[in-house]
Amino acid sequence: MKITNLLTVTIGAFFLSVATNAQKKTFQKEEFKQWAQTPPMGWNSWDCYGPTVEEHEVKANADYMAKELKKFGWEYIVVDIRWFVENDKAGGYNQTDPRYVMDQYGRYLPAVNRFPSAKDGQGFKPLADYIHKKGLKFGIHIMRGIPKKAVEDKLPIKGANGITADQVYSTALQCEWLRDNYTVVADKPGAQEYYDSIFELYAQWGVDFIKIDDLSRPYHEGEINLIRNAIDKCGRKIVLSTSPGETPIEAAPHVTTHANMWRMVDDVWDTWPHITHLMDVAQKWYPHIAPEHGQIAI
Structure with missing residues (x-):
C-alpha cells in the first residue's frame, strides 16, 4: 500500500486570511511558522485517481470528509498532479501529446473538461468556495519550474516589465520523470516575478495549501527562496509542503526556515x-523537531 500522498496533506490548522487585490497583506518573515504547528489530516487525490481526478470526484470526497471526518480533525482536500492537462490517462502521464491549459x-489553469466550474477563467475558485463552505480547506499540487510551453511560446511574465519565459529558464536539473x-x-x-504571478493567482482562487514536487531531491534552494517570497507577498496563508524526499539533512537550517x-x-x-530506513533517517531529523515543523515522514 502506498501511503505517501495521504499523509503529505496532514498539516496543521491555521486561521484563514483573505486579502483583497487592492490591499494585500505581506507576512512577516517568521509568521508562516504558525500556519502548521500540529500534525494535520487531509485527503489527496493521487492514490486513487493519479493525474486524472475530476471535479465531481473531488467534491464527493469533500462531502464525505465534511460529514464523517471533519469532527475528528480532518480538513484538507488537495487536488494532486497535472490538473491542467486535458488528456492524461489512468496509470500514467501522457507525455507524448499532452494538451496543457494555461493563460x-x-x-x-484547471482543465475545464475535468473541472467544469473553472470555465470562463474562474480557475479553481468555484471549487475552493465549495470546499470552504463545508468548513474545509483547499490545496493543489504543482511541479517546480516554468512550463516548457510558456518558454517555447515566449509568453510574457506578469509584472516583469517585458521579460518573457524564455529569459528565466534553464534545462539544467529538469525533472527526470x-x-x-x-x-x-x-x-x-x-x-521572482514568475513565482509571484502564480501565487497571486492561487491566492485569488482561495488555495490554502500547496504541495510542490521535484523540489527536495536534489534540494533546489534558489527556487524555494522564490516560492517562500511569493507566498509571503501573496496576501493569503498558503502552507508550503516540499516534495519528494529524501530532503538532505544538510538542508535542515534552510528548509526549517x-x-x-x-x-x-x-x-x-x-x-x-522501507520502515527501517525511515527509522534511521528519523534519528537524523530528531534535533529539528519543533511545533512549527510539520515534517512529512514518508
Whole structure:
C-alpha cells in the first residue's frame, strides 16, 4: 500500500486570511511558522485517481470528509498532479501529446473538461468556495519550474516589465520523470516575478495549501527562496509542503526556515526495509523537531 500522498496533506490548522487585490497583506518573515504547528489530516487525490481526478470526484470526497471526518480533525482536500492537462490517462502521464491549459502569462489553469466550474477563467475558485463552505480547506499540487510551453511560446511574465519565459529558464536539473517544466534560474530578472504571478493567482482562487514536487531531491534552494517570497507577498496563508524526499539533512537550517512541511524520505511502501530506513533517517531529523515543523515522514 502506498501511503505517501495521504499523509503529505496532514498539516496543521491555521486561521484563514483573505486579502483583497487592492490591499494585500505581506507576512512577516517568521509568521508562516504558525500556519502548521500540529500534525494535520487531509485527503489527496493521487492514490486513487493519479493525474486524472475530476471535479465531481473531488467534491464527493469533500462531502464525505465534511460529514464523517471533519469532527475528528480532518480538513484538507488537495487536488494532486497535472490538473491542467486535458488528456492524461489512468496509470500514467501522457507525455507524448499532452494538451496543457494555461493563460497568457504562462500560468497553468484547471482543465475545464475535468473541472467544469473553472470555465470562463474562474480557475479553481468555484471549487475552493465549495470546499470552504463545508468548513474545509483547499490545496493543489504543482511541479517546480516554468512550463516548457510558456518558454517555447515566449509568453510574457506578469509584472516583469517585458521579460518573457524564455529569459528565466534553464534545462539544467529538469525533472527526470515528468518533463512539463524547466528550471527557473533564481537570479534571473523575472524569476521572482514568475513565482509571484502564480501565487497571486492561487491566492485569488482561495488555495490554502500547496504541495510542490521535484523540489527536495536534489534540494533546489534558489527556487524555494522564490516560492517562500511569493507566498509571503501573496496576501493569503498558503502552507508550503516540499516534495519528494529524501530532503538532505544538510538542508535542515534552510528548509526549517522556508517551508512548513518537507519530505524526510522517498515514498514508503509496506516493506520492512522501507520502515527501517525511515527509522534511521528519523534519528537524523530528531534535533529539528519543533511545533512549527510539520515534517512529512514518508
